Amino acid sequence: MRGTPTLLGRPVPLGEVAWLTVVWLLLWGDLTVGNVLGGLLASSVVVWLLPLPTLDSGVRIHPVAALVFLVRFAADLVLSSFRVAFWALRLGTSPPVETVRVRLRTSSEVMTVLVTVALSALPGSLVLEAELEDRELVLHVLGIRGDVRATVQADVTRLEGAIVAAFGTPADREEIR
Known part of the structure; x- marks a missing residue:
């Protein structure tokens, strides 16, 4: 996983953090600084504690x-x-x-x-x-x-x-x- 930042030795994929933060904001229904920061924190913890395996879908977009x-x-x-x-x-x-x-x-x-x-x-x-x-x-x-x-x-x-x-x-x- 090149370019993926790590936290305490475990990767934290930024794409997953961003996606989960968007879901968090949609669930709260209100775009505030507190909700954005809370979403970033919650999604970072989730992807750090529950890492998904890396899967190759077999699709490349040209x-x-x-x-x-x-x-x-x-x-x-x-x-x-x-x-x-x-x-x-x-x-x-x-x-x-x-x-x-x-x-x-x-x-x-x-x-x-x-x-x-x-x-x-x-x-x-x-x-x-x-x-x-x-x-x-x-x-x-x-x-x-x-x-x-x-x-x-x-x-x-x-x-x-x-x-x-x-x-x-x-x-x-x-x-x-």
Whole structure:
């Protein structure tokens, strides 16, 4: 824990102290010097007496790639919303519906979860099953014509690449190259 101050030989993480102080102030509901100082004291004691283990979430934020991902994801949201709206407004015509199995390139569970959440957030697609051992997702897709499997695989591969570039560890990024 580089840069973390210590008190009597034990680390006192400033981020946790700040967060707990904010919670303290929200609970008291009044921003006064006494409440801020009391919150700082209480949170310092709590993080010193009850240290949390250091966990690696497996997520790294790469700001430029995250911005690119967010722009692409917003465009995907708009496009898929229009696709679903188009089929919803076509009275008497059922949209094409498919269940497609796609392969992921990443073996990271964290990246797989992020891809799954992103796909499920898009209107017209839903992840039915995730098989981590086989690196496969089973998707229910709505409103795609033509070679559905190839189209969905290309979309998932592009989305997966953007997510891993934005949030992956160096090992995750290397794996999908």
